[in-house]
Amino acid sequence: MSQGMEIADVRLQRGQTLVFDGLSLKLTEKRIGVIGDNGAGKSSLFRLLCGLEQAQSGRVLMEGQPLLQARAEHPGLVGLMFQNPDDQIIFPTVAEELALGLRPKGLNKQQARARAHELLSARGLAHWAERAVGSLSQGQRQQVCWLSLLIASPQVLLLDEPFASLDLPGQARLAQDIAAAPQQILVSTHVLDHVRGFERVLWLEQGRLRGDGPGREICSAYEADVAARLADLHTAVPSHG
């Protein structure tokens, strides 16, 4: 885990939108927050880091090796918790969904199922095992997404707004889980309090790095910027209903 992940001079185009143009980043810290406005490129960054998007130019490296090559050699290297739970969930029942993440580890179906049941019981959610994922509330589905990542335990975790639909106890529990996890974790969020304590936070603005530093510093800088923009808005345009 010496070099971590690295993005070198990446240019990423998604459809018509040029999302990144010459973005470079070295990601070695264990906890990294990613903040910024809607459309700034947080999800695109995560998709790039797990290989779902291919850069038009530039490189994405993992421990100095091209990401796709590294992934091919070690399945289960990088895991992504999708921003929208429905994009992540594949199977109809919770147990099947959790079991999927264990297949790359070489467990067979029975073993994987058993592990899934174990994890659910440990969390007091044993009754979810046979429930249809579609019959859970949105926040419950987001919890399933986190559990399925936890059980697969990839080396690097990318969490794309994992707190968005969770209730307050759920947010606190996830924050604990994150703090306790041994892996490297990147978290994107609009709830700054969840990343304020991180050693490093990236502030993206229109695909460029506007800020990069300790959580406390960058979060306040972003908040100040937001406040300034809102003040401008109030003086410039009368509110329209």
Added chain:
Amino acid sequence: MSQGMEIADVRLQRGQTLVFDGLSLKLTEKRIGVIGDNGAGKSSLFRLLCGLEQAQSGRVLMEGQPLLQARAEHPGLVGLMFQNPDDQIIFPTVAEELALGLRPKGLNKQQARARAHELLSARGLAHWAERAVGSLSQGQRQQVCWLSLLIASPQVLLLDEPFASLDLPGQARLAQDIAAAPQQILVSTHVLDHVRGFERVLWLEQGRLRGDGPGREICSAYEADVAARLADLHTAVPSHG
């Protein structure tokens, strides 16, 4: 708008889950917040109030009239902003999507398109009109959902966690929009600050009304309850990673 909406002794079963059993509510206030844990029944309440779910027993009334009958006589009576933007969006481009909400008003296609372009321009988003909805970021899609509700301007607005994916400026702008709207609005959210100032907040717990009163009071009660539960958790179970 004298009587508003009313739920009388409703029992609602969704699949295997008995969501409400004997829930009764009179909703006359102009701004009502709905808070509670994941799975408490917030989304189910909204689906009931707009007629998407049918109670097994009990009645849902609008101005004293059964809801479905009222909706049949006045299309565009109740509008729902879905919790998951992808559940709400039907058409591929932003302009089409916005125009759809105007059809019940009897506008033809051209007129509806023109109105959609107007609204987008007024918000400085004219360049979104022809964009594919699928190519927007999640927060941008949530904004589209709000705009399509705003343009359809139903008499009652049900907003199911409308802030969840919005960035900070977006949240502030939506809060302004909500404050400025002339209609009755119900908002469910996990970000309590957005409903703390409301005249009335409902706190749902496992399908029952645990709290009902002024925003400030109910929000602190809920927060206190969450804090107590988390403290219990810490003393009872050692944190598991």
Added chain:
Amino acid sequence: MGSLYSEYPSWLHRWPAGLKLLLLAVFGTLLFLTSSPLLLAGCGAGCALLWWSLGEATQIARRLMRSVMVAALLVAGFHVLMGNRELAAVSALRLICASTLGIALTITTRPSDLVEVLEWLLSPLAALGVRTERAAMQLALMLRFTEHFFVQWKKLDDAYRLRTGKSGGLRLIAPLTIHMLQATRRVADALWARLGF
């Protein structure tokens, strides 16, 4: 739901949908009236030119085009095996030409514009009591779902590949079926919540 409609402007985007549809109908029929390999080869060259002239707009459909090519090769291979080279050339070329035209229409025409044309074509039926607006909406939904099959498949495959390191392949048929059936419920809910009475 996603879309095959390309946001890259091309010259064909500017043509009216009705004209494009008419041309497609005419050429589509002509393709099946002729069975001369030479004539069809000419059509093939024309289609290649068309495809090339659309430039970046075709990017979104390249995967689809590749699968059409594979299909054409399979069909041609079959007929060659049966000892009929001419038929091999003819059916492969037809398939490629017809698909190119169809894809060109799809990527350069907003589905709603297509539906408007269809609505107009159906309008004489209104006199017979047919709810043409509903038929048009239904056609629009059909086109949406067609694309949604591919979008959903891609989402499932992305998620599967990410989590297991392998492509999902046929294993994803069952989940895809369920996701699509659930999509009908969501779309129905959204439709009714927004247009319903």
Added chain:
Amino acid sequence: MTTPSHTVSRHGARSMAQVSLFAALMAVMGLIPKIDLPFGVPITIQSLGVMLAGVMLGPWRGLQSMLLFLAAVAVGLPLLSGGRGGIGVFMSPSAGYLVGYALAACIAGAIMAALPQSTPRRTAVSAFVASVLGGLLCLHAFGVLGLMQLAGMNLSQAFKVTLAFVPGDFIKCILCAVIVHTVARGMPDWRFGGRQ
């Protein structure tokens, strides 16, 4: 009160979405290559779509979904296997089968609605029976009529031709049952055959 034409009922919305989905399924299946047989009627996967539409949606919606699909084909969208479309195809030897698509879906749906569905396995068996009777026998009957009308064959010739498709279609009936089994397990509340 007359309902304005741009609004839908709850039932109508559900029906529109389902009908559109199965028409779309046919369109997607059209992209899967067909195998041309020398007498002008291809082997295609679309007949599986017909069975599924009937079994999953029931007679009325199944019929509508096929009519929607055929209308889209007639208007010129290249949705038949091999990217074919336009009015022309209704003049070809396969026209009988095409008309049969609509009626076969309807009949398969009606049969499905009448058969037992208490467990996923029983539902799958019912789906198999419904697709053999509706999606195979009935579809081929219309196909034979079409071959006699449009390809100038006599009954026994047409019968022999259609026999060439039976093994393939039999496999499709099994596939249909397997898919129904999956759905019956994954979505226990799905109403096969459009049952109320």
